[in-house]
Amino acid sequence: PLPAPTTAFSPADTSERGKDSSETSPSASPHSLTTTAPLTSWKSDSTAVPGWQRLTDTGLGLKQTNQPSFRSSPVSVVPDASFTHPAAPPATSRSPALSSTAASPPLTSNPTTQDNASLPLTSNSTTQDKASPPLTSNPTTQDNTSAPTSTAKPSCADKYRGVSVDYTWNKNNDTFTATLDVKGKECEPPGCEKQHRGLPACGAKAINISHPSCEPPLAYRLEVPPGKCQFELIDCVEPKEANTSLCLRWQNKDFSFGQMCDENKIEYKFQCDGRYQNDSKDTFEVRRLKPKTNYTCSSQVFYNQQLLTSQNKTIETDFEEPKAPQNITCSAKSATEGKITWTPPQNYFDRFSLCYRITSGKPNCTTLDTNQSERDLHHLTPFTDYEVLLQACVTGKIVRSGNVTCKFKTNATKPSKVNNLNASRTKENSIEVNCKPPDQVNGPKGIYHLEVRIGTTSVKNYSKSECRFLLENLNYLTEYTFLVYYHNTKYAGPQESTTESTSYNAKAVIIFLVFLIIVTSIALLIVLYKIYDLHKKRSSNLDEQQELVERDDEKQLMHVEPIHADVLLETYKRKMADEARLFLAEFQSIPRVFSKFSIKDARKSFNQNKNRYVDILPYDYNRVELSDINGDAGSNYINASYIDGFKEPRKYIAAQGPRDETVDDFWRMIWEQKATVIVMVTKCEEGNKNKCAEYWPSMDEGSRVYGDVIVEVNEHKRCPDYIIQKLTVGNRKEKANGRAVTHIQFTSWPDHGVPEDPHLLLKLRRRVNAFSNFFSGPIVVHCSAGVGRTGTYIGIDAMLEGLEAENKVDVYGYVVKLRRQRCLMVQVEAQYVLIHQALVEYNQFGETEVSLSELHPYLSNMKKRDPPSEPSPLEAEFQRLPSYRGWRTQHIGNQEENKSKNRNSNVIPYDFNRVALKHELETSKESEQDSDESSDDENDSDLEEISRYINASFIMSYWKPEVMIAAQGPLKETVGDFWQMVFQRKVKVIVMLTELKSGDQEACAQYWEEGKQTYGDVEVHMKDTNKSSAYTVRAFELRHSKRKDPRMVYQYQFNNWNGEELPAEPKELVLMIQNLKQKLPKKNSPEGNKYHRNVPLLIHCRDGSQQTGVFCALFNLLESADTEEVIDVFQAVKSLRRARPGMVPTFEQYQFLYDVIASTYPAQNGQVKNSKHPEDKVEIDNEVDKAKSDANCTSPPEALEKTPEGDKEAGGTKDAEEPEHAANGPASPVLTQSV
Missing domain, CATH: 3.90.190.10 (Protein tyrosine phosphatase superfamily)
Known part of the structure; x- marks a missing residue:
């Protein structure tokens, strides 16, 4: 490191120092910098940042440029007595170390008179800011008048002359460490600290250097340079110019210039494709480059003429703009078609874009491959001008295209029919015919043609440019037919017809009416007289006539013997x-x-x-x-x-x-x-x-x-x-x-x-x-x-x-x-x-009906055998049940192609109430909002021959006309049909009463899987599964490919019921019924048709009769008990047997129904109490409790709505009551079957 600049304290003023030839500032260059690591190397905290090892005397300043980021200038570090208590820097960042050397003027001392103001301590550097304020160090103030004579200690400024500072970046905490190079000089703490840590980039710190051997202390200010990582080289080219230009810019990411760094000391150098730029501009642009070419550029950032950072960057220019397609032609092929041909351009492009539109209309665009050279346009409007725009396009940073246009007109064709054709009589024998123009003229402006006919004979023809014809002097009381069409000078449109009749000749009719009134009046008088005379005669002979009628009435009666009960x-x-x-x-x-x-x-x-x-x-x-x-x-x-x-x-x-x-x-x-x-x-x-x-x-x-x-x-x-x-x-x-x-x-x-x-x-x-x-x-x-x-x-x-x-x-x-x-x-x-x-x-x-209050003693008596060898009354009641074998036809289920779809050949659904399964095509044609009304017998019978077969029957529920579906367990090949039935009939709850296997025999195919399964147009997604000791509940989401909204379907699988036996825990079955009722829709009004499209409940076991029959009977009996507080097991089972073969076939099942109801409603103190089994955690439908709170038969609250009534009769009497049409009894003798 170079020696740091020092300045001795001297009583001489600044001007005297300026005249001292010994105080010179040798110029510094980048070659005099000591480098301990490469410019781009930042490997350890102890590595000094090269290029920044000098002290400068520039002052503080903040300058904001109009660039996207701020440039900051470094803060110089010079001795300054006024900086004895520096403030802590606001932030920490790193910068390379900066040091410089300068010669200090000799120190002169005046012991007697010394000015309180200290001489400035200056620091010379390669680039010295002359505008910076001088930094001074204040010595101890002495009186100018007293100057004791003693030997003075050497100045600390002289002692530490040539000291340099080395800045090292600590990347762990983003700060600098300043190290004083005091080799060969005495420097011990606390007066002289060699290292000062935690200095932020572009920060400043004032320090004092002292030693007992010198005085006064030397005041220094450490000025920290900016950090290297604060600069990033970015590509700044505009996308539309990216094919022939490039742009580089140094972006200051982390700080704004201010504090101690000066942006004016930052210089940028760029070199690219033989072009150079070296100035304070942070942006470099090169134009007139070749498209789709790689260019390698380099750039450096200097601070105070010292290299701060550099970076190389390779940039590829964007695609060249394609040339326009050549030789384009546009022509009409017909009234609704056109043809476009062209020659592709020679330079590179990646697609064609073809747009066409009616003049000033909205364009219709499509993308074509590069190898295409023609295109037909369809579904055009006849006799219409079209504009065509063809573009050869390439997509890089932006879409570039070469464009060409053309125009054409489609051919004419037949016009459409005229609108609102009307004929109205204006006088007795005058008719006006008018109409509105056709929706599509499809050609040049034309004329309207009118043909007048009487019957099939044409009597006259007219042509006008306006559709308004007044026909006068027509025949009286004649019906005319008027045929009108539009002709666009090239083609004639279809004819529209209407009829109108002329009226009678009013003058002739008036004479006839006067004559008719006179004749009618005379005839009326004669009729009234005859009526009066006849009434008089009938009144006089009334008694005699009544006697005669009585004899006639009695004569037509038959002699019918009373019927004895035994032969009834x-x-x-x-x-x-x-x-x-x-x-x-x-x-x-x-x-x-x-x-x-x-x-x-x-x-x-x-x-x-x-x-x-x-x-x-x-x-x-x-x-x-x-x-x-x-x-x-x-x-x-x-x-x-x-x-x-x-x-x-x-x-x-x-x-x-x-x-x-x-x-x-x-x-x-x-x-x-x-x-x-x-x-x-x-x-x-x-x-x-x-x-x-x-x-x-x-x-x-x-x-x-x-x-x-x-x-x-x-x-x-x-x-x-x-x-x-x-x-x-x-x-x-x-x-x-x-x-x-x-x-x-x-x-x-x-x-x-x-x-x-x-x-x-x-x-x-x-x-x-x-x-x-x-x-x-x-x-x-x-x-x-x-x-x-x-x-x-x-x-x-x-x-x-x-x-x-x-x-x-x-x-x-x-x-x-x-x-x-x-x-x-x-x-x-x-x-x-x-x-x-x-x-x-x-x-x-x-x-056979019994109230709940009498059920327990009644059932006890019904089970007694007296004598023991005879059947009990309950057994006798079961034996009286009709079997209804063969009472209705079963043709569909017994057809050869359907026999393989039946698990049990003895359980085939009757034709009259089988579930008709529509084909998927018919299902897709139904309205998005399917009607909730029922499909009557006629509709179901219409489907008999065209619908697919599934072994399932409609069962009447307690709340008629709502129905349930009783079905066999699906076979593997009928799983799709099963889900189609669930979707078509809008089933809400599926009740499964069997396991998948009964011993080694399959009882039911597993018709659900994890995740999503598709059956035709129906997608089934199992969403959730909840298991309890008694049953398992699965939630399915059903979607149809042609429907918007999904449907939720819940499956309740009862786990503890073998098909040949009765449930071991009947209360669990009752609890499941009470729980699943919460998933069913609210009760509807009792008005409606016999069979519903919407069937909320589907029940199946193996064959759809054994467990299914017991469940359906129990379900209806529980509803009856809750609603009316009475049950009729006999009638409930009888109704099920009429609906499906094999329902409740054994006495054990019949007695089971009585026992379950008796256990569900136990008698306590002569009162019937509904047993809710509170120990079970399954949620019970609250409607059951509400129903029991009423004194007599009640229904769920929604069923208490009034029966909707129509408008009241508005007066007047009808001729007769509408006869109550019906056959002479039921369709078949339903009461003739024996057990």
């Missing part, structure tokens, strides 16, 4: 034979109206608007008469009749469904007749037709006043087949307490026909009789007209009483009696057959 089933089968010919003959022999009974009151003018149908009126002799209101005529009339029961006069009142005008009269009848039960066997609206007014208040309304009668609704409970409402009825004019009235609405009577299962009406009868008592008034029964369904229900109730009392029934005789009391009672033959079916059902199977 055989008689029913006999009469159903030959398409129920005998039933039809009996029914048609009964007069619709017994004309011997007068119907005068109902036909009075002031009563006619109270009748819903003009031909269904009560007889005068037994109509229900209301009390008169203020003597008003007709105030005592209501369309209702007294009906006798079985040996009980006036047990019923058969009434029409109230109209809006008669609601007050209806409630007045309920109050005056002291009725406590109302049976309603219709919905308020069926098939978009109003059948009955909603004559009761809603639950939200609470109560309503009807005239003087106040009706309050206390309870509303919905069950699958009926709705029960508990009402309180009072009268404002009477002080008597309100009466309890029960309103039962039967909701399962189909819009057309009769209920398929007569058991539903037997169940309704049980509910009605439970609310009726000996002291009640008549049971009020009504439908819409009060004859068809009303008569059917009354007939069933009365005949069952007769069967119980006399062990025989006379259905024919009782229906005749009904017709004598109200016309058209039991309106169609299907209702007449239904009465017989209900009697057969009751006679064969009896009462």
Whole structure:
């Protein structure tokens, strides 16, 4: 290292020092720097940074340039007495060491008078900043007047003259260490510290150097250079100029110039392609270079004329701009096609870009390969100008292209048809024809052609440039046909036609009308006189005529013997034979109206608007008469009749469904007749037709006043087949307490026909009789007209009483009696057959329903054998179950190509309720938002021949019309069909009741895998699996390739059930049912079709009958117990056997159902308590608890919504009630099967 500059303290001023020739500053050069490591080497903390080993006297300064980063200048290190307490540097960075040497002037001392101001201590360097302020060291202040004479110690500035500083970069903490080179000089701490650590780049530190042998101490300021790593050489060329230019720039990354470094002392050198630059500019640019060529450049950074860092960089220029394609041609091939040809350019490019557009329109662009030289354009607009832009493109730092354009016009073609063709009559024999232009003219401007025809004969032709033709002087009362088309001078468009007729000649018609009015008036007078005369004669002979009609009515009646209970089933089968010919003959022999009974009151003018149908009126002799209101005529009339029961006069009142005008009269009848039960066997609206007014208040309304009668609704409970409402009825004019009235609405009577299962009406009868008592008034029964369904229900109730009392029934005789009391009672033959079916059902199977409160003693008695050798009552009940073998066809499942898809040849789905599996093509055509409405029998039957087969059947659930699917376990080859069925029927929950294997035999193919599986258009992704001791729950996400939204499907696999045995822990099965119900959708309104596309629940075991039958029966029984607090195991199993072969085949399974319900609802202190098994951790559906909290049958809250009703009838009477169409009984004799 070179000696550091020192300056002796002297009383001489600065000007005197300047005259001293001994004080010179030898010039320094880079060759005088001591280097301990290469410029680019930064290997250890102790390595000195070469090129920075001198002290400079430049001052502090901060200068900001307009470059992206700041340049900083180094801070010089010189002695300065004012820097005795330097501040700590703000940051640490590294810089090469800097040292310099300079000669100091001789030190002179004046012992007597010494100025307090010290002489400056200067430091000379190669590049000295003359603008820097002098740095001084202040000696001890002495009085100028006192100068003691003594021998003075040598100056420390002289003693340490020539000391140099070496800066070393410590990369571990990004700081410098300054080391004083004091070789041959005395330097011991604390007065002289050789090393000063932790100095930041471009920082400064003031130090004092002293020794006992000299005075005063020498003040130094250490100025730290910038760090090498603070500079980075970057490529700064603009992308658009990168093919012929390059640009390099030194970027200052880490600091802004300021503190002690001076950016003015930084110099940059660049060399590239024989070109040089050496100045303070940090950017170097070279232009007019060759494209796609490598250039190697070097650059150095100097600080204070000392090399700081250098770097080499190789830069490749960008692609040359391609030349434009040559010889381009554009031409039209047809009206909708064009052709473009060209010659590719010779220089390099990587693709063509071809764009075409209608003039001033939006371009349509495509990318072509480099070897293409032509392109056809399709789907163009006829007779249209097009602009074409062809570009040869290459992509480097930017896209460069050579462009060429051309234009062409497509050919003309036929125009489209004219729009809004209209012909309108302007006068009796004048017609104007007009239209709007065609959407596509497709050629030059043309003309409109009109051809006028009468029939097929052309009578005239017109042509105009505007589509507006006025045709005058046409024939009167003639229909004309007008054909219009547009011709664009090259092609004619298609013809559009319309018709219009001319009117009559008004003058001629007026004369004819006057004559006609005169003749008609005369004829009308004659007719009125004849009517009057005929009415007078009929009134005088009324008694005689009625006697004659009575004899005629009685003559057509047949003699039908009552049917004994023992032969009831055989008689029913006999009469159903030959398409129920005998039933039809009996029914048609009964007069619709017994004309011997007068119907005068109902036909009075002031009563006619109270009748819903003009031909269904009560007889005068037994109509229900209301009390008169203020003597008003007709105030005592209501369309209702007294009906006798079985040996009980006036047990019923058969009434029409109230109209809006008669609601007050209806409630007045309920109050005056002291009725406590109302049976309603219709919905308020069926098939978009109003059948009955909603004559009761809603639950939200609470109560309503009807005239003087106040009706309050206390309870509303919905069950699958009926709705029960508990009402309180009072009268404002009477002080008597309100009466309890029960309103039962039967909701399962189909819009057309009769209920398929007569058991539903037997169940309704049980509910009605439970609310009726000996002291009640008549049971009020009504439908819409009060004859068809009303008569059917009354007939069933009365005949069952007769069967119980006399062990025989006379259905024919009782229906005749009904017709004598109200016309058209039991309106169609299907209702007449239904009465017989209900009697057969009751006679064969009896009462099998039991309430939960009586279940435990009932079941105990049913299991007893008395005597022991005889079957128990429960076994006898099971033996009465019909097997229904072969009761419906099974053609599809037994076809040869489908036999391999059945696991059990004895369990084949019936054709009428099999699950029709659509083909994927049909599925993809369905709407994105599939309808939630059901697919009726007709739709399913239409699919019978075109759909794929799968062994699965629809099963009616407790909440009709919702259904379940009972299916066999999938075979390996039917796994795809299984998932298609799940997707098409929108299944929410799959219940698997078997293991994959039963012994060595496969019971079910594993139809799920980890991750995603695809079956046709359906993708199945298993998302999650949860296992418990009793069952496993798997979650699947289903996606269809043509659908947007995924669907979640949950599979519940019950683990502890061998197909040949019963579950060891039935409570676990019950808990699984309660848990899976949470995944099912909310209950729908009970209105709907028979089979749904949306089937929320699918159950399968091995063959879809053994465990599946028990599960379905248990599922429905639990719903019944929770909703109505009654169960009917017999009817539940009977319904399943009608739906699928092999359901609940053994007595053990039948008894198991009773036992599970009894254990689920144990009796405690005479009350039934629902067992929830709280020890199990499976979450239970809260709706079960809610259902049990009600006093009577309740349903989940969503099922309590009112049945939606249509608009009320707006007045006027209909000609007749729409007949209740149905076949003469069910499709097949469902009650004739034996066990």
